[in-house]
Amino acid sequence: SAVISQKPSRDICQRGTSLTIQCQVDSQVTMMFWYRQQPGQSLTLIATANQGSEATYESGFVIDKFPISRPNLTFSTLTVSNMSPEDSSIYLCSVGQAFFGQGTRLTVV
């Protein structure tokens, strides 16, 4: 099993600014995943964060908008850059098949 701590749990941000979300796992994992869940919708994979290499982005997501760091096997960050109201969503990190962080509820005003 794995325990994931994600922060912040929520934030309200001004458009044009950036927010960095942190995800800490209590054990070493090879891959960490970042998802977006828009209000009332399903989860969409943003990217896979691999330690020691660049993140792998899914179609529709780019590194300039969602830069990801993975400095070690227990930690990752996702930055939402130059935010607009359309970025208002819940962002979740995940490891394996069963474990999600508690999510970051982002509101862009």
Next chain:
Amino acid sequence: GENVEQHPSTLSVQEGDSAVIKCTYSDSASNYFPWYKQELGKRPQLIIDIRSNVGEKKDQRIAVTLNKTAKHFSLHITETQPEDSAVYFCAASRRRQEAGKSTFGDGTTLTVKP
């Protein structure tokens, strides 16, 4: 890429009745199929999963069936209780080890009426 379709989008049942949620997938290479329950304001919770070499799996009141030929899998909840009310998501991925890299269905909002 993988495409997962989930039906129905909403489901309302009386307490004690059964609920069935169905999903289809498109990628024949997918071989791991988890189901998640998400309560309002909470993170998704894995409730059951199945691999492609198994046709059915059961855990108390919850069961999942898989038809790999037809590329569909279903979640069955028996003797439903009000606390089963939540959004349920199916997902598909190519390897259990990469199950964090999943394609999700659109979700089913289950309401169990007392």
